[in-house]
Amino acid sequence: MTELHDLTVLVVGAGRGLGRGIATAFARSGADVIALARDGASLAALADTHPAVRTHVADASDAATARRVLGEYRPDAVIVVAGATPVMRGLTQHSWETFSVNWDADVKIAFTWAREALLQPLAPGSRVIIISSGAALNGSPLSGGYAGSKATQRFIAQYAHMESERAGMSVTFTTVMPRMTPAGDVGLAGIRAYAHQAGLTEDAFIEQLEPVITPELAGQAMIDLMTLDTADSAAGYLLTGAGLAPLT
Template sequence: MNEMSGTSTLVVGASRGLGRGIAIAFRAAGADVVAVARRAAPLAELAAAHRGIGIEVADAVEEDTASRLIDRYRPQVLVLVAGAAPVMGDLHHLTWETFSANWHSDVRIAFAWLRAALAAPLAPGSRIVLFSSGAALNGSPLSGGYAGAKATQWFIAQYSQQLSDTDGLKISITTVMPRMTPHGEVGRAGIRAYAQAGGRSEDEFTRDLGPLITPQIAGAAMVDLVRSDPATLEPAYLLTGSGCSPLR
């Protein structure tokens, strides 16, 4: 897909952070973008600041949201960035409810939206990008079940790609794993917790992360990824401040 003009694009989790940057980048590339999020005010601000971005106030976790919006917009590009900020703390200070929070949000979002995309199904050639996390690769001992939830999102994407291939749907499903960044609620929470645990300032910890992912970098990287030839895609990519690199 080398030309984005008129490409129907849904960005789920677009009201802030990386999701907002991705919605803006796709619109700038000519796509017909609908931004989805739970909070009306930041979505309205996004639409007012960037002409041509449509908005849908909806909870991505709710059971019927995925099928309803996929049926309404029939996206050629679906980017799933939504998720919950984990409850930070050592394992013995968490309850089961706080430990499992991301299983009930992030994993459920991946399951619901990929299931709906396959069941619809999306048109041949459609592209789905699912945001997981670098924590799926490296673990995250201060964020409870977050790392496991993000790894399970990756598994769901792989299973969905296998089904697309088996059924001849020609839907490409790619997992993106961003490194920790202060330009998002989850990253800020992680930086705060790990800096405190190491007896360091947040600024010191952040400097050691290297080149940081910004909303603009994430947006440009996702447009490039979706424009690329599906035959050249890897199943998963690590996203850093330097862009995307394939995981093999």
């Protein structure tokens, strides 16, 4: 495990799934970890396992929370994992309210933290990593506006990076797009829906995804990305069970 004792890492959406795996990996590496999520019980369980982790129960989409937390901790890295579980159904079975769930959550969260990181601004050399989804590249016809919202998260990171460069801030914005995985509510919802559509059991569908992304693998991938020189960092990465692959 890479030792990161001088690093302060804020994980937004650390209560479950990949976010919890990322927070755990950085805590084990010796980094100073701030874990933010809406679910207080899940954060308490994380802190029981890793007492040095500092927790914040808050709505990740709230700009005042983002402003306050960034100003208080001045993190070296902000990793944004939070988002909503999409409603899984065909297009004609959606209402606009169900179709737009991830626009109102995921896009707003990415916009909020990217904007506040620029307005602070974070210290030169800081990084903001937005966890999007492989659906941003391939689509996801049973999850309403989910794929489009995740593609927009990628654009937000790109726009923020351009503003950082123009202003000479030296704050790096990167997008990571994980492939579908059973290691979280979003992936499980997708697996159930697409397995049913294909006439497969969930286990059989998951076998098609192997090697699958685990929370531990996601955590190590973020550590690998954080220890990579910014000059060698890509604007976006696909994350699979084999690890990170830069997007061109």
